[in-house]
Amino acid sequence: MDNSRIGEAALVRLLEGWCTDSRESLHRQLAAALTALISSGELPPGTVLPSERSLATALAVSRGTLVTAYTTLRSLGLVDSRQGSGTRVRGVPQPGVAVPSARLVSFTAKVGQQQVDLSSGALPGQDWVADVVGSVGPDELRSWVRGHGYHPAGLPPLREALARQCTADGLPTQPEQVLVTSGSQQALQLVAGALIAPGDEVLVEDPTYRGALEAFRDRGARLRTIPLREDGLDAEVLVRLLRSRRPRLLYLLPAVHNPVGVTLRPAAAKAVAEAVADTGTTLLEDLSTVDTLFSGPPPTPMASLVPEAPVLTIGSLSKLFWGGIRIGWVRSTAQAVRQLVSHRSSADLGSSVPSQLAALRLLDYVPRARRVRARELRTGYLWITELLAAHLPDWSWVVPDGGASLWVRLPGGNAVALAESARRGGVLITPGPAFSAIDGQTDRVRLSYAVGPDTVRAGVERLAVVWRRRRLRT
Ligand SMILES: Cc1ncc(COP(=O)(O)O)c(C=O)c1O
Known part of the structure; x- marks a missing residue:
């Protein structure tokens, strides 16, 4: 996709709450909201805006409203329109400045x-989560406070407890195979930063988790999609794509897919895992949502189906306990974990110790x-x-x-x-x-x-x- 072009769906997300004043005309409110986005740099110079027709449809307003709003922007010198190349935000494009997705x-x-x-x-x-988090008392904290507090791979007892949890869920794991992160969003960003170079191909399901798309796009990945059918992933198509494209990374949500909610059936998971191992593709399996299953035990992680293949498994406490705890993890080989730790150091020196102590307590309540x-x-x-x-x-x-x-x-x-x-x-x-x-x-x-x-x-x-x-x- 052209990075300087913003699609109507993404622009509508950025325009969130643009028409709030029932006394003001729609075209004025729209022009004001677009002006604010341009002035703040959220729509950077050089961004090509959607056509009047497609944006009018997406905003559920008349085409006339769009024509007038774009005309206002032109008269303010904020955009120019050229026959054949659409309406573009004026100014010199800055390299590396991408159009945001407004996910949050x-x-x-x-x-x-x-x-x-x-x-x-x-x-x-x-409510009981607050009680458990609040039960981390000064005595427990004191022994940690006396130390430096920097644990870039995670607090050792938490790494041990997460390794035990992964093992109990069917993925035999040693503590040195676990990296504690500030939520699994950071896990995604670290993996993307360590593995993807600009232009690398990353294969994702369509649809998929939006935060992952952002992390991959930030690295300049070329995203290729595989359709997610209503009964799950088509393992045969995926296997063919892996063999023909040899992508740098395959990102999957095999357990309670976000947003679709389906779980990859065991036979399909096995076929995909074998193709991953065969082609040497690095698989990033995101199990952040596994704890939202309606019934039954969590499915076997794909990493345990192909123990020799390059697989990174990520997980989170957000869905089970609370997003505000901000604890996630990556489970992979000890070597991959070391590589991710060194990658982490430019942005972050480790996750919060109090949060990790609370997470340690919460893990007693998983069942x-x-x-x-x-x-x-x-x-x-x-x-x-x-x-x-x-x-x-x-x-x-x-x-x-x-x-x-x-x-x-x-x-x-x-x-x-x-x-x-x-x-x-x-x-x-x-x-x-x-x-x-x-x-x-x-x-x-x-x-x-x-x-x-x-x-x-x-x-x-x-x-x-x-x-x-x-x-x-x-
Ligand atoms: C599939 C998936 N991965 C990762 C995340 C990030 O979660 P957190 O950073 O809160 O652990 C989410 C959150 O919605 C998610 O749905």
């Missing part, structure tokens, strides 16, 4: 009081926490599907094995435009292209069901109103 808007944007938020898949922690999560998420899933069947009977979805959100297929229509109309109708949802390296998944939306039954009900009811209104208009 759901954490930073203000959700209006009247708005219902079904857009974030992040799970709140439960109980998994049972609680499974029950709560399964209930949420059954509830949202009941509501959808009643209010939006022509919508369908992939039956997930776990997760905190539903991957919904719309019966036609444009998911980005629907999400925009939904925002104005008082409900926030995430459109499919946010999860696609190629801005695909245009007829999909992700709906979170981890936000409590009343919020989910209000969200679905509002979506039904928005959907009916859009249907009447088309």
Whole structure:
């Protein structure tokens, strides 16, 4: 994809909350929001904006609104438009400045009081997690405080406990094979930084976890996609791609895929693992979401199917306990871990010691926490599907094995435009292209069901109103 071009889906994400004032005309509000993005550098010089038609559709406004807003930007000298090359932000492009993806808007944007938020898949922690975290007392901390506090590979007892947990989950692991990170997002970024050089090919599923796309793009990777079918990954197609393309890295979400929610079936996992071993491809398996399974034990990690192959497995405490604990890990060979540690040092000297001590305590509660999560998420899933069947009977979805959100297929229509109309109708949802390296998944939306039954009900009811209104208009 051309890095200087921003797609309509990404621009709509950046424009989050652009029309808030019902007394002001839409074109003025849009011109003001685009002006702010250009002035702040979020839309860097040289960025090619989407065509008027495609952005109007995605924003669910008339083409006239877009024409007027772009004309305003031109008159302010912020963009110029040339026949055939589109509308471009004026100024000299700076090398290495990429257009941002606005992934974290759901954490930073203000959700209006009247708005219902079904857009974030992040799970709140439960009250007992606060008790366990708070039970790390001064006596325990004191012995660590007397030391220097820098543990770039992780606190030794936590590495040991994580190694035991990996082993219990079917992946025999020694402590020196574990690197503790500040969340698995940092794990992704470290792996990307250590392994990917600009121009390297990275194979990802379509759709996939957005944070991984960002980490790979930041390294200048060329992203190639393999479609994720509704019944999971097509192992045969993947195996063929691995043999023909020999990518630098294969990134997979084999256990409770984010956003789709499916888990790779054992036979497919075996076929893919064997192809990885055969072709010598480095596999990055992201197991951050495995603890959101609705039932049963976690599937066998792919790393244990091919112990000799170059596999990095990443995990996280965010889904099981709380994202705010900011503890994740990479499990690989001891040598790979050393390499990642040396890579880490330019950005970070190790994760927070108090957080690691809390994580150590939390690990005693894994079986109980998994049972609680499974029950709560399964209930949420059954509830949202009941509501959808009643209010939006022509919508369908992939039956997930776990997760905190539903991957919904719309019966036609444009998911980005629907999400925009939904925002104005008082409900926030995430459109499919946010999860696609190629801005695909245009007829999909992700709906979170981890936000409590009343919020989910209000969200679905509002979506039904928005959907009916859009249907009447088309
Ligand atoms: C698949 C996947 N990987 C990694 C992460 C990052 O999680 P954290 O950095 O909180 O551990 C997430 C968070 O949503 C995720 O869904």
